[in-house]
Amino acid sequence: MRRKANRGVAWFLVLGLCFGMIGCGQEGAETKDGRGAESKTETEIETGGESGAVADKTAGNAGGKKAEELTIAALISTENMWGSLLGQGFEDAAAERGVKVVSANYKSDQTVLIDYMNTYASQGVDGILYAPSDSSDTLANQLAADGIAIGAYNSFRDTLTGATIQVAYSNYDLGGALADTALELIEDKLGGEVHLGVISSKQGNSISEERDSGLVDKIVEHYPDAKIENQTWTTDATMAVQYATDMLTANKELNLIYATNEGAVIGSVTAIRNLGLEGQVFVVGIDATEQICEMLKADDEILWCVSAQDSYHMAYTLMNCMIDSLTGEREVQYGEQMKLEIPTLKRGDTEAIEEYADMLRSRS
Numbered sequence: 001m002r003r004k005a006n007r008g009v010a011w012f013l014v015l016g017l018c019f020g021m022i023g024c025g026q027e028g029a030e031t032k033d034g035r036g037a038e039s040k041t042e043t044e045i046e047t048g049g050e051s052g053a054v055a056d057k058t059a060g061n062a063g064g065k066k067a068e069e070l071t072i073a074a075l076i077s078t079e080n081m082w083g084s085l086l087g088q089g090f091e092d093a094a095a096e097r098g099v100k101v102v103s104a105n106y107k108s109d110q111t112v113l114i115d116y117m118n119t120y121a122s123q124g125v126d127g128i129l130y131a132p133s134d135s136s137d138t139l140a141n142q143l144a145a146d147g148i149a150i151g152a153y154n155s156f157r158d159t160l161t162g163a164t165i166q167v168a169y170s171n172y173d174l175g176g177a178l179a180d181t182a183l184e185l186i187e188d189k190l191g192g193e194v195h196l197g198v199i200s201s202k203q204g205n206s207i208s209e210e211r212d213s214g215l216v217d218k219i220v221e222h223y224p225d226a227k228i229e230n231q232t233w234t235t236d237a238t239m240a241v242q243y244a245t246d247m248l249t250a251n252k253e254l255n256l257i258y259a260t261n262e263g264a265v266i267g268s269v270t271a272i273r274n275l276g277l278e279g280q281v282f283v284v285g286i287d288a289t290e291q292i293c294e295m296l297k298a299d300d301e302i303l304w305c306v307s308a309q310d311s312y313h314m315a316y317t318l319m320n321c322m323i324d325s326l327t328g329e330r331e332v333q334y335g336e337q338m339k340l341e342i343p344t345l346k347r348g349d350t351e352a353i354e355e356y357a358d359m360l361r362s363r364s
Contacts, residue, residue: 162334178344
């Protein structure tokens with residue numbers, strides 16, 4: 001597992017998200033995200049920087065189209081609730097602005113994603129929104145050079161020099177945001193003895209590696225003798241049940257599972273319940289759905305804390321920023337990265353968990 005230098009992490013709880021006043025066209029002070037890439041936080045873009053002075057909007061696209069003249073392609077994977085809410089965020093933002101949105105589910109297949117990007121480009125869409133990767137960055141930059149606006153979500157890519165805007169959560173910080181609660185859990189429930197299993201998303205993937213390191217770095221910093229016992233990769237809840245079961249059956253000392261996606265969280269908790277290991281093995285993870293919120297409140301005390309990627313908010317924000325760029329309401333700074341603030345939910349904070357679950361239900 002790749003190691004990174006220790007970084008300070010800001011913890012934010014964003015439960016009442018005001019989507020109608022995004023302020024995408026306002027300039028903000030630059031900061032460093034968890035990966036070291038330059039980005040602007042959502043708050044800084046809204047306020048115009050750390051000083052809090054409000055910046056004027058600048059029309060950066062002379063002769064931009066009207067919103068109702070635009071067609072934007074949104075490429076998503078909808079195998080889980082996270083992906084479904086992402087699509088809903090794109091649809092809602094576009095509908096409010098009178099923009100036509102065409103969507104396609106590429107089912108996490110990069111070859112299919114590239115095919116869709118080429119297809120929509122040939123159809124003359126004004127912009128394409130997608131989750132970037134090593135295999136698609138070159139094509140995205142080529143399409144941008146041909147005049148198609150590119151919006152990226154879910155991760156920051158310094159190689160996307162042609163991107164109109166990138167909107168994401170820092171993957172390293174998604175792991176780091178769990179550190180305080182995880183360290184308390186290790187001290188209070190595990191007696192300072194860490195035997196950790198990790199269920200991540202995809203082997204060799206930079207997003208997975210950043211999420212892994214975000215928490216594991218902090219654990220190793222405080223507990224140098226911590227043992228990383230097992231690691232597997234899946235985003236499917238059914239497979240995660242099997243992988244977690246295999247981990248726990250093969251290693252009786254395993255006492256903590258770090259699950260870095262929705263399916264891994266649900267599968268890990270389910271496996272521990274099936275094996276009757278409540279009170280012996282605990283889970284911390286990334287992603288918050290209604291089901292995960294219920295797991296945080298359950299009496300079995302298996303799931304201890306999660307950092308949430310609010311995919312609806314990410315999509316809603318990205319779509320509005322893209323529309324503002326295409327209509328000339330915001331100045332385009334190619335490669336610009338907007339880092340979203342991370343909501344965190346932990347066991348015992350029932351009011352916050354219920355508020356977050358209510359917010360999710362309101363969007364379904």
